[in-house]
Amino acid sequence: MKLNKQLLAGIIFLIGLLFVTFVGPYLPFIDEDIEKKGMMITENGEIEIPPFPPSSEYWLGERFARY
Secondary structure, eight states: OOOOHHHHHHHHHHHHHHHHHHHGGGSTTOOTTOOOBSOEEOTTSOEEOSSBOOOSSSTTOBSSBOO
């Protein structure tokens, strides 16, 4: 029987994905204290709502502020 390398690689990736899906939330390095903010007030007093534009704090912009 010939070894199908693509099938083997697909099975390994599927097992890894299932592992992360079901076991991932219980891993010890997951930060459960992340707080999402719905809006931010800039230094100028302007109110920004998500998605936030790029700035010195968020170089690529952010959908949610994480602190």
